[in-house]
Amino acid sequence: MIANTPGPPYYAVIFSSVRTEGDNGYSAMADKMAELAKSQEGFLGMESVREELGITISYWLDLESVRKWRENLEHTFARSQGRAQWYKAFKVRISRVEVDYDFIKGSHLK
């Protein structure tokens, strides 16, 4: 669901991807990576949705925690040689969240 992140600034790692056909160990890897993210210092939350296009956004306290997370991703891809078997294409964007605001029905938060 919508990640309950603290006030900005913080970082968002936007992972946009198109999968290959078949699982090829993808689901197990994805579950493992989500667990790994949650246990990592500086992790603030994650949002993930997939149709044909998939978007997974992880939120982080600072650039140091983003750097470690990115290394974990790269190590996983390198170890498993999974990148080409899991994805037709992906794009990673590392961004600094500067402003946020929200709406919750029935509340008057902002």
Place this chain on the structure above:
Amino acid sequence: MIANTPGPPYYAVIFSSVRTEGDNGYSAMADKMAELAKSQEGFLGMESVREELGITISYWLDLESVRKWRENLEHTFARSQGRAQWYKAFKVRISRVEVDYDFIKGSHLK
């Protein structure tokens, strides 16, 4: 699909939402807003996926084009009083993309 954005820096407006039941004019509004975004100065691309959670990310050249886009969103919500009928909850995050990299199967771009 994955938006073909130019090199950073640029801006990402991350719109995470949970819909109410029923359409209530939502689809027509969403189509109109997507068209409006594409015609607006500084628009670089858009990615959108929905399961129960929906994520729509629009990419923009600079903060000025983000500001105008945000005003358009707010005007649409205000005019239609649609916010509460379309969404149970949403969160908007305005972020500055500082680094990006991609993978395309069969290519050696990066």
